[in-house]
Amino acid sequence: MRGLHQGWLQACREGRLDVVHAVVQAVVQAVPETVPDAERRAFIDRPGPDGRNAFHLACEHHELALAVSLLRLGADPHRRTETGRLPIQLATHEDHGERTRTLLAWLKIQGADPLARDDNGRSALNEAAYHGNRSAIGWLLEQGASLVERDRQQRTPLHAAAAAGHAATVTLLLARGADPQARNAAGERPIFEACRMGRVDAMRAFLDAGQWLDADERRQLQQSGMVAETAVAQACGAPLRAALAQTVPAMHAEANAAAVSACGTTTGKGMVEQREGMAAATADAAAKVAATADAASKARPAPRLPPALRRLRQWF
Template sequence: DRQRRSALHEAALAGHVDIIGVLLAAGANLEARDALGRTPWLEAARAGRAAVVEHLLPHKPDLIAVDTDGRNAVLLATMAEDVSPLLIKRLLELGIAADGSDPAGRRAVDYAAEAGRWAIVALLDPSYPLPAAVSDGLAERGETASASGLLPDRPPLTLLREALGFGNTDGMAALARLCQPEELGGLLLDPELALEPRAVDWLLAHGADPYVRDACADTPMFALLSRGIDAVPALQVMLQHGLSPAGRGGLARFLAACAQHDQAARGLEQLALELLERGADPFAASPAGDPPLSLAVRLGWLRLQQALLATGVDREARDSHGMTALHLATALARESALKLLVQHGASPEARAADGQTPLGVALSIGRRDLADWLDWRVWPLPRRTLREGDLPAAAMAGDVDAVRRLNDLGFAIDAVDAQGCTALLRAAGGGHLAVVDLLLARGADPQHAAASGATPLSAAVSMRQVEIVSALLDAGAQLEHRLPGGVTVLMLAAALGLPDIVARLLTAGANVHAGDAQQLAPLHCAALYGFSARDRSRLLALLDTLLLAGAEPDQAAAGAVTPLLLLLGARAEPGTACDEQVVMAAVERLLDEEVSLDVRDPRGFGPLHLAALHGLPLLVQRLLRAGADPEARDGLNRSPREIAVMRGFIDVAAEFEPRVPGVSSMARFLRDNG
């Protein structure tokens, strides 16, 4: 045929002695070779045909013939599926070498050992180290390996499994080399061997494939994950060998096994954390439908819960009973787990399969302490992981309970938001006294400034919170802390027209003479407020408070402006509305202090110029009576009257005209009779 095989080849392979005799008698070529270089003699050896071998011997075949791969009769016979040790012994007696090798470098004894044919191994190489199970059996019977027919055929994998089962690894390396990695990996799936860390370690060190699959398509490590605490030593060995626990639901398997057998030791939690770090799946649920986070809550493993939440697991995932992790933490009264879940954004309003919320669960079991952590009605939880800026936000909302809880969760009492504001500053500015009291009692810094430079005290002053100002002062807030521009809180209170707060600050020791970057003192600030004030009593109370505290009524600030000039609108734009009667009352109060009427602002405007500029005839009259110079000139050599004319205040300009008996100016007539 195409392989150039003769009928003699086929008869030798099939073991038909009679046909072989007929063919040889007919002159068949005993040394004919097929495409693989095999003679009928080699074919008989390859098939393990002892009778054919004996029948061919009288015809003197080439006993030492080899095929194209260099295999002789002994090597080919050893490779046969069913060969008798007697045939091998006969071939060796014929002088055929036993140490020849094929292109892969494998000898006859290697093939025999791989197949577990230990009788043949003993014939081929008496010095070959037999497995302990074989040699020990011979020793028990008082026999030697040379009695080859008594050695049973036992595959290396079977011997290896037995030896490892007894914890015997001595001399087993040779057996391991006779097995394929997949076969050794199969031993890792053996229910008993898989729990023996020493056996697992030995198999992995000797080439076992750790990624073989069992009937459920599980790898050895995955199969172990479902066995809980019993598998821990073996799992640790696998991790030491660098095996990955990655795969859908692996972590949940391990946790479910631990929970099922009520095994919650800290050592197990540490292993779970290591599994997670090595790539175990933190998201998929166990076969029963319980997510890792819920299982970690059941086991009380807080560090694992924290690690899972940090990886971004679904906080609202339901377990097999339709409950979230927060439901479980509440039902099991695990306060630390509950707080951790709340901190990471778990919703107290989530409903379980029966419609109950975690808050409802806490109340139903009579745990009001837990319910307190679940009741966020004023400042609602943001449904995300809480952060430091939430503390100022809760304070701004005035939720004293939320502020307390956030601080108890570990957020610093002086944590700041995006604007650099602390909770104390937000509460002070919002007028939330109860929150301020709580924060101060917990050590909040009353001096912490925001990015804008504002402090809790300045915020309270700005929002007119007298009680909060007092609380902050009692807590040690610095009176002379400078705001942007060098402004003090006393100046701020004066500029806002707050006599009660000014009085409180002065009582606490605020410096009435302190000036800002423009040398404006609190009295200057009060005068600035006074020009646009509408409340006469309030303005007078403010001026009285400052003057009685020792403020200098004639103190000049930047540009030589005095309180009187500022009160008359030296810093106001022409046309700015004001209540002349209120300003008049304040001017009277300053005149009582004998302030100078000869003062000038940077433009050269004196008191009369300013009264004319803003169209204030009653003030013009009062200043003239007080002795103000109607002929005073500004920096452009203009008199107060000229300023009034320029601004179109004819009636004001008329106040500067001398009165002639019996003659009345048109302006005065129109003013008096209009």
């Protein structure tokens, strides 16, 4: 029986409706008059080693046809996993676009609550943010989910996305109005969680949105020794290098434009004077670029850099 059940769960993971129905036929429906409905449902809802049953797996892997069949066979759409997660939460683990929205809408029709929480106070929105499922996030917000909701650790969906390193999700949540200043039970903002976890892409998303570590957070990293950790240094240094790579060429182009403009004022003079003027202007532009590069190498603030970058350079 145990072997059949493991085969049943594997079939559910793979979306093999034919195998699922074959197992049900062999174990449950062979002599239906001797198998009460309660026993049949108990087999269908029996969890595997990881605490997920067939219906959980069908929802997690977006096998809607399988989920419908299991429901007809008596699966409980409200049964929780061993960690208290509901099927609607598991349905946010994978982003399949419209398939995700369709599955979530179907679960709601079956009575699932889009705002329900697991045993840790974690909602489907928080779960979707942690897994970077932007399709689920959009649908859940339409159902009334809130970006300011918190789990038992006082973590918002933005905290979850930042800690998991989902840059596109961080950008989406910030654009939808998520509060970057919200603090969890440990007093950490979402950007600090991203830094502590070494999430380079998420840190870049915060920097692109004009957010960065404040003085207290930098001091905490230094006092705790985390600033010396490779993952943390990379999480902060990589966004700086990427931003500088975009900023310095722009400054270079601006200097060249100034040089061309300066040379244009020499019309009416001799060709030699014009070339001399161009050379002088180009040399002046080159000197400006060299000075900028020198300032960057010495980690001194560059006047033309965005405020967030200047603050970052004061740290590194």
